[in-house]
Each structure stands twice: as C-alpha cells, then as structure tokens.
Amino acid sequence: xxxxxxxxxxxxxxxxxxxxxxxxxxxxxxxxxxxxxxxxxxxxxxxxxxxxxxxxxxxxxxxxxxxxxxxxxxxxxxxxxxxxxxxxxxxxxxxxxxxxxxxxxxxxxxxxxxxxxxxxxxxxxxxxxxxxxxxxxxxxxxxxxxxxxxxxxxxxxxxxxxxxxxxxxxxxxxxxxxxxxxxxxxxxxxxxxxxxxxxxxxxxxxxxxxxxxxxxxxxxxxxxxxxxxxxxxxxxxxxxxxxxxxxxxxxxxxxxxxxxxxxxxxxxxxxxx
Amino acid sequence: xxxxxxxxxxxxxxxxxxxxxxxxxxxxxxxxxxxxxxxxxxxxxxxxxxxxxxxxxxxxxxxxxxxxxxxxxxxxxxxxxxxxxxxxxxxxxxxxxxxxxxxxxxxxxxxxxxxxxxxxxxxxxxxxxxxxxxxxxxxxxxxxxxxxxxxxxxxxxxxxxxxxxxxxxxxxxxxxxxxxxxxxxxxxxxxxxxxxxxxxxxxxxxxxxxxxxxxxxxxxxxxxxxxxxxxxxxxxxxxxxxxxxxxxxxxxxxxxxxxxxxxxxxxxxxxxxxxxxxxxxxxxxxxxxxxxxxxxxxxxxxxxxxxxxxxxxxxxxxxxxxxxxxxxxxxxxxxxxxxxxxxxxxxxxxxxxxxxxxxxxxxxxxxxxxxxxxxxxxxxxxxxxxxxxxxxxxxxxxxxxxxxxxxxxxxxxxxxxxxxxxxxxxxxxxxxxxxxxxxxxxxxxxxxxxxxxxxxxxxxxxxxxxxxxxxxxxxxxxxxxxxxxxxxxxxxxxxxxxxxxxxxxxxxxxxxxxxxxxx
Numbered sequence: 001x002x003x004x005x006x007x008x009x010x011x012x013x014x015x016x017x018x019x020x021x022x023x024x025x026x027x028x029x030x031x032x033x034x035x036x037x038x039x040x041x042x043x044x045x046x047x048x049x050x051x052x053x054x055x056x057x058x059x060x061x062x063x064x065x066x067x068x069x070x071x072x073x074x075x076x077x078x079x080x081x082x083x084x085x086x087x088x089x090x091x092x093x094x095x096x097x098x099x100x101x102x103x104x105x106x107x108x109x110x111x112x113x114x115x116x117x118x119x120x121x122x123x124x125x126x127x128x129x130x131x132x133x134x135x136x137x138x139x140x141x142x143x144x145x146x147x148x149x150x151x152x153x154x155x156x157x158x159x160x161x162x163x164x165x166x167x168x169x170x171x172x173x174x175x176x177x178x179x180x181x182x183x184x185x186x187x188x189x190x191x192x193x194x195x196x197x198x199x200x201x202x203x204x205x206x207x208x209x210x211x212x213x214x215x216x217x218x219x220x221x222x223x224x225x226x227x228x229x230x231x232x233x234x235x236x237x238x239x240x241x242x243x244x245x246x247x248x249x250x251x252x253x254x255x256x257x258x259x260x261x262x263x264x265x266x267x268x269x270x271x272x273x
Numbered sequence: 274x275x276x277x278x279x280x281x282x283x284x285x286x287x288x289x290x291x292x293x294x295x296x297x298x299x300x301x302x303x304x305x306x307x308x309x310x311x312x313x314x315x316x317x318x319x320x321x322x323x324x325x326x327x328x329x330x331x332x333x334x335x336x337x338x339x340x341x342x343x344x345x346x347x348x349x350x351x352x353x354x355x356x357x358x359x360x361x362x363x364x365x366x367x368x369x370x371x372x373x374x375x376x377x378x379x380x381x382x383x384x385x386x387x388x389x390x391x392x393x394x395x396x397x398x399x400x401x402x403x404x405x406x407x408x409x410x411x412x413x414x415x416x417x418x419x420x421x422x423x424x425x426x427x428x429x430x431x432x433x434x435x436x437x438x439x440x441x442x443x444x445x446x447x448x449x450x451x452x453x454x455x456x457x458x459x460x461x462x463x464x465x466x467x468x469x470x471x472x473x474x475x476x477x478x479x480x481x482x483x484x485x486x487x488x489x490x491x492x493x494x495x496x497x498x499x500x501x502x503x504x505x506x507x508x509x510x511x512x513x514x515x516x517x518x519x520x521x522x523x524x525x526x527x528x529x530x531x532x533x534x535x536x537x538x539x540x541x542x543x544x545x546x547x548x549x550x551x552x553x554x555x556x557x558x559x560x561x562x563x564x565x566x567x568x569x570x571x572x573x574x575x576x577x578x579x580x581x582x583x584x585x586x587x588x589x590x591x592x593x594x595x596x597x598x599x600x601x602x603x604x605x606x607x608x609x610x611x612x613x614x615x616x617x618x619x620x621x622x623x624x625x626x627x628x629x630x631x632x633x634x635x636x637x638x639x640x641x642x643x644x645x646x647x648x649x650x651x652x653x654x655x656x657x658x659x660x661x662x663x664x665x666x667x668x669x670x671x672x673x674x675x676x677x678x679x680x681x682x683x684x685x686x687x688x689x690x691x692x693x694x695x696x697x698x699x700x701x702x703x704x705x706x707x708x709x710x711x712x713x714x715x716x717x718x719x720x721x722x723x724x725x726x727x728x729x730x731x732x733x734x735x736x737x738x739x740x741x742x743x744x745x746x747x748x749x750x751x752x753x754x755x756x757x758x759x760x761x762x763x764x765x766x767x768x769x770x771x772x773x774x775x776x777x778x779x780x781x782x783x784x785x786x787x788x789x790x791x792x
Contacts, residue, residue: 114660116660116661
C-alpha cells in the first residue's frame with residue numbers, strides 16, 4: 001500500500017479530498033505528457049474510483065483531453081508524443097510490455113466529442129467491436145447487440161431499422177449508437193470526451209441520464225466544458241489547469257465549497273486571477 | 274454583407290464575369306465542334322450517296338459519287354468537284370477532279386451499281402449479266418436478276434464460311450500436330466482429304482460470274498467470289514439507305530481491316546484497345562493502392578515520405594514516350610528476353626515474350642498511370658477523418674484491422690477515381706505502344722479458343738495507332754480519311770464507355786457505403 005509519508009503522497013493529499021482510497025480503478029503516478037516538445041501534462045497524480053463518474057474540468061488546453069487519451073494509450077499513434085510516469089488499471093501498469101494495446105482499448109472504451117459512427121448499418125456499427133473478438137454465433141451476437149442498444153437507450157428507436165445506415169440517425173442518436181458500440185465489447189471503463197458538446201439540449205439530457213445509469217457497472221470518466229453537466233452527473237470532479245491537477249474532490253464539495261480561489265474563479269466563470 | 278473591393282469583384286461581376294463565362298463557353302464550343310466534326314465526317318462515311326452519271330462538254334462520260342466541291346485554285350470564279358469514280362483497275366485512279374463548267378449533264382440512273390470488291394476497291398458502273406453454269410440473267414430481266422444475284426452471293430458466303438471452318442478447325446490443328454511428330458498414314462489420308470475438300474469449295478465459289486461495264490465502255494468479268502457487296506444507291510429508298518448505313522456501321526465495328534487498313538472494319542483494334550486497358554487497370558490498381566496505403570497510413574510522415582510523394586507526383590508529368598523506351602528496355606528486352614531463354618528456348622531465335630506484346634504494353638501503361646492512382650488514392654485516404662480511425666482503435670481494433678475494416682472500404686471510391694483517371698490517360702496513349710507491342714495488322718486477337726485462351730505475348734491492334742496508320746501510311750489517303758474520322762469517333766466512344774463503367778461502379782459502391790444492403 002502507498003506510503004502515507006512520502007512527499008508524493010503528501011502532495012497528492014493536499015489537492016485530493018474525500019476520494020475513497022479503496023476501489024481505485026485507475027491510479028496515475030507522476031504522469032507527464034509532452035506533444036512535440038510542448039508539455040501538456042506535468043507530474044500528475046490522481047486516482048479514479050471504480051463504478052463512479054469522475055469529471056475532468058478546466059479551461060481549454062489544460063490537458064484534460066490529453067489525460068483522457070492517456071487512459072487508453074491513444075497517444076501511441078502519434079510519433080512525437082513523449083510520456084513519463086505510470087498509469088495503473090486495476091493494479092496493472094498499462095504501459096507494461098506484456099499489455100496488449102488492442103485489449104486495453106477494449107477494456108477502456110472511448111466516446112469522442114463528435115459522433116463518429118462508421119459508414120455502415122446500425123447493426124454493423126454495434127457488431128464492429130464484436131467481430132474483432134472471437135467469433136460469436138449469430139444468435140448470441142444479435143442478443144449482445146440488442147443488449148448494447150438497450151443499455152444505450154437506443155433500442156426502441158432503431159429496432160425496426162437496424163440495417164439502415166448509421167449516418168441516417170440524428171446527432172444524439174449517433175452519439176448513443178457510438179456508446180452502444182463501445183458497450184457491446186463490455187468494457188470496464190468508459191471515457192467520454194465532451195460527449196454532448198455537439199448535441200442539442202434534449203439529446204444532451206438523454207446522454208446524461210445514460211451516464212447515470214451506466215455507472216452501476218462501469219467506471220466513467222467524463223471530460224466536459226459544461227459546469228452544470230459536471231455538477232449534474234459526476235460523483236467526483238477534478239479541476240486541471242496548465243497541465244496540473246489543481247483540485248480534486250467530491251463534486252458537491254468542489255462546486256459548493258472549493259478550497260482554492262483558482263477553482264472557485266473557474267467554476268463561477270470569473271476570469272481575473 | 275461584406276462589401277468587396279472593386280478589384281476583388283472583377284471576376285464575379287461586370288466584364289470579368291463575362292470574360293470567365295466566355296472562357297467556359299469557348300472551351301465547351303471547342304469540345305462540341307471537335308466531336309461534331311469527327312462524328313459528322315465519321316458517320317457520313319457509311320451513308321451510300323447517289324451515283325451520278327456525268328457527261329462532259331467534251332462528250333466523255335463517267336459515273337461517280339460526288340465528294341466535295343472547291344474553288345478553282347488561283348482563279349476568282351469557277352469551281353471544281355471531286356468524284357469518287359472507283360474502277361481503279363480500269364482507270365488507274367478512283368478519284369477524279371472535274372471543273373464544274375466542263376460538265377454538260379448530270380443524271381442519276383437507277384441501274385448504276387457500286388460494288389465493293391476484295392481487290393482494287395469499288396467498281397462503279399452497270400451490271401450487264403449474271404452468268405451461272407445453267408443460265409444467265411441480263412439487265413432486262415429486272416428484279417429477277419437482282420434476286421438471283423443476292424441468292425448466289427449468299428451461297429458464296431456460305432461456302433466461304435464452310436471453307437474457313439474447315440481450315441481453322443481441322444486443317445490447322447492437324448498441321449500443328451503433324452509439325453510435332455511424324456505423320457501416320459491415316460493422318461496423311463485425312464490431310465489429303467481436307468485439302469481436296471477445301472479446293473472443291475474454292476472451285477464452287479468461283480462458279481458464277483458477273484459481267485460489268487463502266488460508263489466509259491470498258492467491260493469486266495468477275496467471279497462472285499471477288500465481290501463483297503453490290504448496291505444500287507440511286508434505286509434505294511431513304512429507308513433502304515438507312516438500313517445500308519446501319520449495316521455499314523455494323524460491318525465497321527465487327528470486321529477486320531482490308532486493303533492495308535484503308536477499308537474494312539476495326540474490330541481487332543477495338544478488342545485490342547479494350548483488352549489492353551482492362552489488363553492495365555488490373556495491373557495498376559493493386560500496386561497503386563498498396564503504395565498509397567504505405568505512404569499515407571504506414572510510413573512515418575517525415576521528410577523522406579514527403580520527398581517520395583513529390584517524386585510520385587512528378588512522375589505523372591514524364592512524357593509517355595519515355596515510359597515506352599523504359600518498357601522496351603526493361604520489359605521487352607530484359608524480362609521478356611530472360612523469359613524466352615528460360616522457358617521458350619526451343620522457339621529461339623524467334624522471340625515469344627522477347628518482343629512487344631499485350632502484356633508488356635499493359636505493364637508499360639500501368640507504370641505510366643501508377644502516379645495517377647497513387648495520388649487519387651492518397652487523397653481519398655487523407656480525406657477520411659481521423660475520428661474514424663480512432664473510433665475503430667478505441668474499440669480494440671489493431672491498426673491493421675482499422676485499416677482493413679474501416680479506412681480501406683471508405684477509400685474505395687477514391688481508388689476507383691484513380692482507376693478512372695488512369696483509364697482516361699491510358700486509352701488514348703499511342704506513343705509508348707509503338708515501342709512495346711502494337712501492330713499495324715494483327716492477324717489474331719489476343720483472346721481465342723486455344724489454350725491458354727488469353728495470349729499475353731501476342732501483338733495487338735489499337736484504335737489510336739490504327740488512326741495514325743490508316744491516315745498517314747496508307748496508299749490512298751482520300752479513301753482512308755473517312756475511316757480515320759470514324760475510328761477517332763470510336764476511340765472517343767470506347768473511352769467514354771470504359772469511364773462510364775468505372776463511374777457506375779464507383780456510384781454503386783458509394784451508395785452501398787451510405788446505406789448497406791439488408792442481410
């Protein structure tokens with residue numbers, strides 16, 4: 001177990017309050033990421049509790065999306081990204097050589113800012129991840145697809161048009177389809193990168209409801225620019241600025257009674273610092 | 274609305290807009306004029322014009338089809354007219370310029386005939402008699418003469434068909450077999466029997482004769498075997514002329530050339546062109562797509578990749594004859610020569626693959642069009658948003674799975690665009706082909722019923738080269754010119770059809786991409 005007296009833990013303790021120490025899904029230690037020589041994250045320490053919704057907030061360029069993309073190693077695709085530090089998923093270092101990146105990404109699903117359904121039928125979109133795994137008999141596959149669409153609260157809207165193009169859906173439906181597609185491969189974690197920023201209010205509401213339902217069996221990490229959204233759906237909120245973790249705590253506390261003036265300025269929309 | 278500075282408005286309104294629109298109109302007009310010219314001249318060739326019987330002031334008479342009229346050179350008034358008079362064997366030439374002033378009368382008697390012959394070009398004049406072994410018919414028999422002639426000519430073409438079948442399907446295989454091994458007595462008998470039958474058929478074809486007379490009074494006796502078609506354009510109704518036109522077009526499309534490419538059809542050239550372009554597409558697509566995928570998806574995007582990309586783009590500008598030289602040196606002499614010495618050593622010194630042929634021509638053109646396919650495919654790949662790739666990766670796909678299942682299917686329309694551009698470029702290319710395999714006259718098309726059915730080593734005919742050859746290498750340019758126009762029109766049509774096929778294919782694939790078929 002972690003040493004309470006180490007300087008790192010002391011530093012962590014200063015910014016982190018009320019986060020349950022047990023049931024950690026992700027643990028991040030001294031994570032630094034630099035794009036083409038520019039620092040995006042420096043020396044980050046935090047952990048993400050299991051089966052809760054954790055929101056990352058902060059001004060543009062604060063590194064919250066970078067952090068999210070570090071969770072499923074999507075940075076590996078860029079040649080000029082430099083990463084240091086450790087990310088543990090359920091106690092396992094995700095950068096360890098024995099970790100299969102594709103398998104990691106199956107376990108840590110991700111939903112992007114703009115809906116990105118593949119130009120295929122609705123059915124094929126949800127089946128896409130399944131087809132990458134061991135072959136399932138068709139009936140079992142159909143069951144999983146129905147379950148995934150149910151879980152994403154989309155089944156009733158699309159059950160009669162599963163073989164229509166996914167591109168014929170509305171933006172909100174597309175985003176829920178992408179969530180269903182991700183759920184179909186049964187991930188442990190769902191990363192949501194501003195999932196509702198391109199959607200209308202009704203669709204946003206549906207996504208938020210969905211997030212609250214999904215946390216019963218998933219760990220959710222949400223990046224958002226929308227304070228109200230973070231306040232509405234998340235259990236814990238981390239405030240990042242300039243690539244550093246400024247404050248991290250239970251959402252209620254952080255929004256009603258932030259410890260630091262910087263946090264308060266940001267969440268109340270005051271720009272003078 | 275934002276107000277543009279006068280200088281910046283110049284091209285969207287006022288004189289600038291007129292100038293721009295004029296540019297478009299001029300370009301369109303030039304394309305239309307070009308098409309109209311080749312279509313008009315090419316298609317008019319098959320129309321049977323009336324034959325005029327001309328009496329000159331001097332009393333001389335001749336018959337011919339008027340071709341065109343022009344002012345007398347160097348004189349203010351008066352003009353001269355060109356007649357196609359045929360009868361090259363009687364008069365020495367089948368064209369005649371006549372001063373219009375020198376013409377006394379012009380009539381179009383119905384009994385004038387124009388006869389396409391296997392030798393000496395057309396005959397124009399009167400048909401006096403048809404002589405069979407048992408009877409003869411003269412012009413005074415009227416309709417009976419023409420009916421009989423038609424029947425007897427059909428008989429000759431039936432006999433010719435029989436002879437050709439015998440020749441191709443029995444004599445040739447036997448002769449080939451005999452070449453390989455000694456002849457057995459039974460085979461000797463068979464060979465003798467076939468030869469005798471062929472000779473008998475040929476004699477039978479010579480049975481009937483026609484006696485012809487030109488307007489100048491010269492007589493000619495010809496066996497029906499020497500005739501291809503007998504027409505009386507002056508007696509034809511408009512409908513009959515239209516039918517004759519359709520028949521002429523069909524024969525142009527379906528027959529081989531005659532008389533050193535200045536007459537007859539262009540079927541082998543159509544076939545060769547299409548075959549070569551298809552083979553080229555099949556060869557260039559995989560290479561181009563693989564290269565584009567490597568450049569865009571696999572290779573690290575650095576200075577070297579950029580250099581390669583610039584290089585590829587510049588290759589598209591290399592003159593095609595340079596590719597021809599390369600193909601001759603590397604494919605024909607290099608690879609073809611080695612293939613010959615390895616596998617066809619017993620045929621040497623006559624080359625099998627070591628000379629120009631369909632395969633080498635297709636490969637050369639594939640090389641020529643490779644940059645086009647690479648560039649088009651790369652542009653298609655670059656247009657696919659990264660979110661699609663990331664979406665696939667985030668579901669646990671490896672990079673190659675994301676490429677295969679998401680990126681490549683989405684890039685198929687772009688690949689087809691590349692192929693379409695490649696076809697458009699390759700089908701019209703003639704210069705490199707002259708070095709690597711096109712023939713003035715190829716007796717066999719590259720596909721037949723003989724194993725292995727597609728003969729990649731054979732030389733082939735090509736519409737583009739046929740235009741060049743018929744127009745500039747034939748003896749009788751006047752006669753070849755309409756054929757040149759017709760062939761040019763056909764080349765344009767062939768390219769349009771090939772392109773349309775590819776465009777339709779792309780359209781279907783695009784449609785399937787947006788809404789996938791029910792399964």
